[in-house]
Amino acid sequence: MTDVLEDRGLATAEDRFRAAKAASTRLATATAIERNRGLEAIADALLARSAEVIAANADDLAAARASGLSDGLVDRLTLDERRIAALADAVLAIVRLPDPVGDVVRGSTLPNGLQLTQVRVPFGVIGAIYEARPNVTVDITALALKSGNAVVLRGGTAAQHSNAALVAVIQDALASTGLPAGAVQTVDEFGRDGANALMRARGLVDLLVPRGSAGLIKAVVEGSTVPVIETGAGVVHVFLDESADVEMAVSIVLNAKTHRVAVCNAAETLLVHAAAAERLLPPVAAALQEAGVVLHADERTRAIVPDLEIASDDDWAAEYYSLDLAVAVVDDLDAAMGHIAAWSTHHTEAIVTESVRSAERFLAEVDSAVVMVNASTRFTDGGEFGFGAEVGISTQKLHARGPMGLSELTSTKWLVRGTGQIRA
Amino acid sequence: MTDVLEDRGLATAEDRFRAAKAASTRLATATAIERNRGLEAIADALLARSAEVIAANADDLAAARASGLSDGLVDRLTLDERRIAALADAVLAIVRLPDPVGDVVRGSTLPNGLQLTQVRVPFGVIGAIYEARPNVTVDITALALKSGNAVVLRGGTAAQHSNAALVAVIQDALASTGLPAGAVQTVDEFGRDGANALMRARGLVDLLVPRGSAGLIKAVVEGSTVPVIETGAGVVHVFLDESADVEMAVSIVLNAKTHRVAVCNAAETLLVHAAAAERLLPPVAAALQEAGVVLHADERTRAIVPDLEIASDDDWAAEYYSLDLAVAVVDDLDAAMGHIAAWSTHHTEAIVTESVRSAERFLAEVDSAVVMVNASTRFTDGGEFGFGAEVGISTQKLHARGPMGLSELTSTKWLVRGTGQIRA
Numbered sequence: 001m002t003d004v005l006e007d008r009g010l011a012t013a014e015d016r017f018r019a020a021k022a023a024s025t026r027l028a029t030a031t032a033i034e035r036n037r038g039l040e041a042i043a044d045a046l047l048a049r050s051a052e053v054i055a056a057n058a059d060d061l062a063a064a065r066a067s068g069l070s071d072g073l074v075d076r077l078t079l080d081e082r083r084i085a086a087l088a089d090a091v092l093a094i095v096r097l098p099d100p101v102g103d104v105v106r107g108s109t110l111p112n113g114l115q116l117t118q119v120r121v122p123f124g125v126i127g128a129i130y131e132a133r134p135n136v137t138v139d140i141t142a143l144a145l146k147s148g149n150a151v152v153l154r155g156g157t158a159a160q161h162s163n164a165a166l167v168a169v170i171q172d173a174l175a176s177t178g179l180p181a182g183a184v185q186t187v188d189e190f191g192r193d194g195a196n197a198l199m200r201a202r203g204l205v206d207l208l209v210p211r212g213s214a215g216l217i218k219a220v221v222e223g224s225t226v227p228v229i230e231t232g233a234g235v236v237h238v239f240l241d242e243s244a245d246v247e248m249a250v251s252i253v254l255n256a257k258t259h260r261v262a263v264c265n266a267a268e269t270l271l272v273h274a275a276a277a278e279r280l281l282p283p284v285a286a287a288l289q290e291a292g293v294v295l296h297a298d299e300r301t302r303a304i305v306p307d308l309e310i311a312s313d314d315d316w317a318a319e320y321y322s323l324d325l326a327v328a329v330v331d332d333l334d335a336a337m338g339h340i341a342a343w344s345t346h347h348t349e350a351i352v353t354e355s356v357r358s359a360e361r362f363l364a365e366v367d368s369a370v371v372m373v374n375a376s377t378r379f380t381d382g383g384e385f386g387f388g389a390e391v392g393i394s395t396q397k398l399h400a401r402g403p404m405g406l407s408e409l410t411s412t413k414w415l416v417r418g419t420g421q422i423r424a
Numbered sequence: 425m426t427d428v429l430e431d432r433g434l435a436t437a438e439d440r441f442r443a444a445k446a447a448s449t450r451l452a453t454a455t456a457i458e459r460n461r462g463l464e465a466i467a468d469a470l471l472a473r474s475a476e477v478i479a480a481n482a483d484d485l486a487a488a489r490a491s492g493l494s495d496g497l498v499d500r501l502t503l504d505e506r507r508i509a510a511l512a513d514a515v516l517a518i519v520r521l522p523d524p525v526g527d528v529v530r531g532s533t534l535p536n537g538l539q540l541t542q543v544r545v546p547f548g549v550i551g552a553i554y555e556a557r558p559n560v561t562v563d564i565t566a567l568a569l570k571s572g573n574a575v576v577l578r579g580g581t582a583a584q585h586s587n588a589a590l591v592a593v594i595q596d597a598l599a600s601t602g603l604p605a606g607a608v609q610t611v612d613e614f615g616r617d618g619a620n621a622l623m624r625a626r627g628l629v630d631l632l633v634p635r636g637s638a639g640l641i642k643a644v645v646e647g648s649t650v651p652v653i654e655t656g657a658g659v660v661h662v663f664l665d666e667s668a669d670v671e672m673a674v675s676i677v678l679n680a681k682t683h684r685v686a687v688c689n690a691a692e693t694l695l696v697h698a699a700a701a702e703r704l705l706p707p708v709a710a711a712l713q714e715a716g717v718v719l720h721a722d723e724r725t726r727a728i729v730p731d732l733e734i735a736s737d738d739d740w741a742a743e744y745y746s747l748d749l750a751v752a753v754v755d756d757l758d759a760a761m762g763h764i765a766a767w768s769t770h771h772t773e774a775i776v777t778e779s780v781r782s783a784e785r786f787l788a789e790v791d792s793a794v795v796m797v798n799a800s801t802r803f804t805d806g807g808e809f810g811f812g813a814e815v816g817i818s819t820q821k822l823h824a825r826g827p828m829g830l831s832e833l834t835s836t837k838w839l840v841r842g843t844g845q846i847r848a
Contacts, residue, residue, distance in 0.1 A: 025765070029788055108810060114799055116809060123821050124791065202645070206821050221626070225646050227822040248844040255846035341449070363839050364453055367548065375538055375842030384847070385540060385838075386532060397547050397630050397835035398651040399823035411821035414809075415787050418799030420672040422679035423808070 013197035016185040017125065017152060017204035023180035024124045024150035030179060032099035038179040039095045039142055043088040045173035046138070046166075050084045056165035057134065064132075064158055076133050077159055087138045094142045097388040100407040101148040115417040120410040122148030123206040127198045129220055130211040132156030137166045140209070141184055143391055145174075147409035150183040152205060154195045160188045199224040206411075211392060214319070229400055229408075231392035234264035234347035235319050236377045239336040239362070240280050241353035242273040248374060249280050249352045250287045255376040256350065258291045262321045264393060265348055265380040269316060269326040271336045274300070277329045281305055285327075293323045300329035316343045333358050337365055344368060347395050348380040369395055369402035437621035440609040441549065441576060441628035447604035448548045448574035454603060456523035462603040463519045463566055467512040469597035470562070470590075474508045480589035481558065488556075488582050500557050501583055511562045518566045521812040524831040525572040539841040544834040546572030547630040551622045553644055554635040556580030561590045564633070565608055567815055569598075571833035574607040576629060578619045584612045623648040630835075635816060638743070653824055653832075655816035658688035658771035659743050660801045663760040663786070664704050665777035666697040672798060673704050673776045674711045679800040680774065682715045686745045688817060689772055689804040693740060693750040695760045698724070701753045705729055709751075717747045724753035740767045757782050761789055768792060771819050772804040793819060793826035 010016045027035070046053070057079040064074050100120050107117040126149045128140045137155050144151035155163045163186055171181035187194030198205060202225040210220035214233045221228050238256050240249045256267035272281055277300065285295060285305040295301075296315040297308040308327070315326040316339070330336045340349055350372035351362040359373040370380045380403060382390040387405030394400040400408040434440050451459070470477070481503040488498050524544050531541040550573045552564045561579050568575035579587045587610055595605035611618030622629060626649040634644035638657045645652050662680050664673045680691035696705055701724065709719060709729040719725075720739040721732040732751070739750040740763070754760045764773055774796035775786040783797040794804045804827060806814040811829030818824040824832040 025789070025791070028791070110803075110808070110810065114803060118826075121791075222649050227651075227820065229822075245844075251844060251846055259847050359841075363841075365449070367449070367452070367545075368837070370838040370840060372840040373842060374844050375840055376846040378847040379534075379538060379840060379842075379845065380838075384534070386534065396651065398653075401836050402542075402838045412825050413792070414794040414804075414826045416794060416796040416799055416803060417783075417787075418797060418803075420669075420675060420798050421803065422675055422800040423683050423802040 010185070013187045013190050013194050014201070014204070016187060017198075017201045019182035020125045020150040020152050020185045021204050023183035024122065026180050027145070027148050027150055027183050028122050028124070030148070032101065034177070034179065035099075035145055035148065036095045037177045038174050039091050039145060041173040041177045042142065042170050043091040043095075045169045046084055046088045046091070049169050050081055053084060053162065053165045053169065054079055054081070056161040059161040060132075060159055069158065073132065073158075077162070079134055079162060083135070087135055090139060091142045094146050094389055097146065097406060099146070100410050103407065105412055112421050113419060114421050117415045118412050119415060120407060121413045123409065123411050125150045125152060125205045126409065127152045127154070127201070127205040127208040127226060128211065129154045129195055129198065129208065129216065130156065131213065131216065132158035134159050134162040134166060136211060137163045138170075140211070141170055143389055143406065143409060145183065147406045149409060150185075152185045152187060152198060154187050154198055157188065157191055163188050196223070199226060202226050209392065229392070229394050229404070230396040231394055231404075232264050233319055233345045233395060234266070234393075235269065235317065235343055235345045236265060236267050236347055237269045237271060237340050237344060237349045238267045238377065239271040239340070239349070239351045240273060240276060240284070241333065241351055241355060241358045242275045243354040243358070244273075244276060244280060244352040245354060246280055246283055250284050252350065252352055252374070252376050253284050254287050254291060256378055257288060257293055257325050258323065259376070259378050261323055263378075264319075265377050266321075267325065267377050268318060268320055269328070269343065271328055271330050271339055272301070273333070273336070274329050274331050277301070277304055281329075288325060291323070293325050296324060296326045298328040301327045304329075319345070333361060337362070340366055340368075345395055347393065348372065348377045350375060350377050369393065434609070437611045437614050437618050438625070438628070440611060441622075441625045443606035444549045444574040444576050444609045445628050447607035448546065450604050451569070451572050451574055451607050452546050452548070454572070456525065458601070458603065459523075459569055459572065460519045461601045462598050463515050463569060465597040465601045466566065466594050467515040467519075469593045470508055470512045470515070473593050474505055477508060477586065477589045477593065478503055478505070480585040483585040484556075484583055493582065497556065497582075501586070503558055503586060507559070511559055514563060515566045518570050518813055521570065521830060523570070524834050527831065529836055536845050537843060538845050541839045542836050543839060544831060545837045547833065547835050549574045549576060549629045550833065551576045551578070551625070551629040551632040551650060552635065553578045553619055553622065553632065553640065554580065555637065555640065556582035558583050558586040558590060560635060561587045562594075564635070565594055567813055567830065567833060569607065571830045573833060575609070576622060577608070577610045577612070578622050579610065579612055581612065581615055587612050620647070623650060626650050633816065653816070653818050653828070654820040655818055655828075656688050657743055657769045657819060658690070658817075659693065659741065659767055659769045660689060660691050660771055661693045661695060661764050661768060661773045662691045662801065663695040663764070663773070663775045664697060664700060664708070665757065665775055665779060665782045666699045667778040667782070668697075668700060668704060668776040669778060670704055670707055674708050676774065676776055676798070676800050677708050678711050678715060680802055681712060681717055681749050682747065683800070683802050685747055687802075688743075689801050690745075691749065691801050692742060692744055693752070693767065695752055695754050695763055696725070697757070697760070698753050698755050701725070701728055705753075712749060715747070717749050720748060720750045722752040725751045728753075743769070757785060761786070764790055764792075769819055771817065772796065772801045774799060774801050793817065
């Protein structure tokens, strides 16, 4: 695949950024029908050329096994007929979503007759840096194209052959519908240099979306001059208020912790109001333990529920991604919000309470992307919120916060229509 | 002033970021009435303590003159009774603007009954890095407080005494109304270290707004790990299409270039369609020259209007901020848009045309924050757009693009209200 790209004269990472930028101007004026046709062609081509992709994937898998990659990471890397079919389906699901490009955000007619319209436009070129998961290659490409953007991918050296094969399939499919093949680029084969070039490509790349571990995201945030949307890390808290209903508390904590553990919206810390701890902790702990959850508890919790692991600061900071939960008894609502302010990653926090006063204070004062009353934290999700696509969950405050839909992959532009107006 | 701050135990830049962060949680839950009272107290205190501010300003002015600062920069640095009264009036004008905090952006009720509401919330702490203009100290502080944010200011060493006096007045005024004095901090006396610390204060400072020269903005963008909103630089183009009305062309070009020259929305380059150059250029050039504008022209323009300066690439890139204008004849609309894509800073571009086809292509294809048909580029302005305040004009695509109102100084938060919902 490398040869194919080099044959096209895109020998450096910067060449590819320029090619993506050039393609982005064509994409930005393509109609939704044209972009959807391109995506449908991609879905078709993934199925038609799956053998080619699987063969390339086999090269990556052989190298991964030889280098002793863990079974979990090898599984994430693996593509087979079934998974490729699922990727094609996911592309078609994105085709069916409403198109954000050209949406009118607001507008007005000024006293002098000037007509102002603020419309959604594509960013231009979106960069993505992620780990060795070839499904992300297809997913982020489809989301970018649907929102009118070109994309430059840097997907982890361990998936290099798979990604190159996928990108070749995608480029050919785009070209077959008259869209520019250059709209999808990869810089995988440049290794770390490719990632570094992508992070410094301000002016050619308009937005960078890191997806993966907290370490990867931090490295991108700190090393990038291109604007970044930070996604992911969730040290998610559930607080059981003094008035919490015990059945609701058990149900929400159990769901938030055990429904799916290796996701960012799973609960990682449980806080319990001291005045209700003796009432709530025993049934909640019993339900969690029955579900296989290991509790890492402070002394006040251990005084009520015996034989628990002792929690340290590492537990309050932990995004376990496993059947582990940190538990603390806190004096009151203020102490709970203080703990959250100290340890939260500002993703999602929930309170279980019957008190409208506690509920409204929690909603107003907790500084997280999503703040919930009497609901499982697992609802922080683009699909659950009705956005259709899962672009990611932003934990930053600029541009997008919380679950991101396709519209978060767009910028805006002001259109001003006049009849010769000048300023007096 | 430095002593006062050190007495409060805020000896390092990071201490001040932490103080601002602590104050921001109180500000975020203050009502609009409380925040407006704080701003009114600031306006009153500026008038009541103007002598103190003018005395501190005199120290800066003496140092500035001793160091040979230019008359223009000394003028920008100068505060007197009249200017302080204007600052107090500007604060009161901000009080009268609609409050963005708590605005509902969107919401829905999910099929399971969960109620979702996305509301505007303050960012938390806004950092500002700007040049030696003490009026910006008051302006950015008032805008930040109005939108519920604390602020950390780094305002140029040449204005250090003035800024310290202004911040002391502001802090005391806030405290007198029960709002936290710590909501307004300065790191001026730490010099370049203070600016560097501010740029790396991710987690304590939520947003950084550089205001000033292109060089200052570039340094902040490249050196900052805190999210930045890039404002300002405008290499603004006006394109006279083949069908342009000559009177409208003269009127718009003259207004865009000469109405006010040292502003980012003033025209810097004029492009003229080759097929209309002989018809349009002589009257447009005559009007500009009569207004004292020096034209820097390409060969095709010089073939029609004699005795003009020869333009080089420096002219196509120039943000003159003066009575100078670069002029080129281009083959057609595509060539005009090509020139714009190559040289624009993506701030504002305008076309003068009678052709709906040219107008719509220009609006769709030019990738700038504001794109205009038959109007002066001088309308790109928060005040003209009806936003009331002039927070700045964003030339980036993330979060805010074009004129920024108070709502662009807010983030959002999702509030989720349930009755015990869990995910199936």
